[in-house]
Amino acid sequence: MTRWGILATGHIASRFAEDLRLVPDAELVAVGSRAAESAQRFADTYGAKHAYGSWVELAADPEVDVIYVATPHAAHHEAAMTCLTAGKAVLLEKPFTLDLASSTELVDTARAAGVFLMEAMWMRMNPMILRAVQLIADGAIGTVRGVRADFGVAGPFPPEHRMRSVALGGGALLDLGIYPISLAYLLLGVPQHIRSWAKLGPEGTDENTGILFGYDTGALATLSCGMVGASELSASITGSTGRIDLPEPFFRPGSLTLHRDGVEPETISTEVVGNGYQYEAIEVQRCLAAGLTESPMVPHSTTLEVMALLDTVREQIGVRYV
Structure with a gap:
């Protein structure tokens, strides 16, 4: 126990x-x-x-x-x-x-x-995310050429709310943008080029942020996050011979749709149980039982590399925390 x-x-x-x-x-x-x-x-x-x-x-x-x-x-x-x-x-x-x-x-x-x-990062342990990763590894859509993901909520939030407060690390990027960024990282790794832009609110935290990751392979990740309107919360992974669409919410999908050249689209689904946090608890318990001090599913290196990406984007958009 x-x-x-x-x-x-x-x-x-x-x-x-x-x-x-x-x-x-x-x-x-x-x-x-x-x-x-x-x-x-x-x-x-x-x-x-x-x-x-x-x-x-x-x-x-x-x-x-x-x-x-x-x-x-x-x-x-x-x-x-x-x-x-x-x-x-x-x-x-x-x-x-x-x-x-x-x-x-x-x-x-x-x-x-x-x-x-x-x-x-519970998204990395979601069954449909894992299925998408396996399909890609099996060559189902060829080489990944592009990732599109967006996470936007409607708001509005009062000035003292954690989503707007500088002292609380507010803004869309850390709370919402980490999901699109983590998905792109999971599929394409660390980008060689990063370009970002944001509309900042009166507190100095980002309200609406766009991010473009460029890779020397030619792949692109087009990512966005914001708290000025509710977006579709979907994502799409484009490969050289097909595409995988992740429906709302893409970070906790109950299904995915596989599009392959010359083949009818195939929807793969699973039963959605609970809120989706049980999978990370199961992974923690598996690691503890095995005597591990970090998880191979979310290793320390992954956490630090994604944090470095967040730092770079935050620097580019001009958000400073106190």
């Missing part, structure tokens, strides 16, 4: 707790928050035995094997460091931190302590 703790009590923490019930040999043991009352309400709702009014107390609980950190991303570094230095394995919500330097510090800390650490 893997004994879980959850750090934070917001919306994402709740969805993860719901999905943890779908994971074999998983038990939610404890929850920690900076507010004891919030922790107790969460524990009562999801059946955790212990509720703590501080992160330090949660990290010190000897009954907890691994902690899922679900705070807003501006607090990721502090929360994860609290857990890692206490010797606890960590599943850390994406994006890892606000920049490459602080992400690297977490990875270095985990490696030095021999403690498991993984970014919770």
Whole structure:
């Protein structure tokens, strides 16, 4: 049995707790928050035995094997460091931190302590995403020449909302843009050329952002994210002999459509169960059982390379965090 703790009590923490019930040999043991009352309400709702009014107390609980950190991303570094230095394995919500330097510090800390650490990029463990990757590896659409992906939400959000606040690492890029960027990285790797543009809001965070990745192979990734209108949330992967379309939401699809030259389109689907967070919990438990300190599905190198891409885009669009 893997004994879980959850750090934070917001919306994402709740969805993860719901999905943890779908994971074999998983038990939610404890929850920690900076507010004891919030922790107790969460524990009562999801059946955790212990509720703590501080992160330090949660990290010190000897009954907890691994902690899922679900705070807003501006607090990721502090929360994860609290857990890692206490010797606890960590599943850390994406994006890892606000920049490459602080992400690297977490990875270095985990490696030095021999403690498991993984970014919770749940998209990479989605069954249909994995199926798309396998189809491409099998040559179903030839060589990948292009990726198109967009993640836009309608808003509007008040100035103090985490999506707009500079202090909270707000803006579309880190919260939404990480998905299109991660998809392009998964399929094409690190681009040799990056061009970005954004409309910034009054707080200095990005409201609408366009990103173009160019590869020396000739491949292109056309990516966008924003909080000025609800987009289709779909993605398309174009190859030299076909195409794979991922429907809404492309980061948690329940199906895909395979288009091949001279062949009728084929839709492949799977039953959608839960919120989609159970797959990352299953991977964490598999790694812990095998004695691994990082996941081969989301290795530290992947997290750091994607964080470097986010840093480059953020620099180009002129977003600065405080």
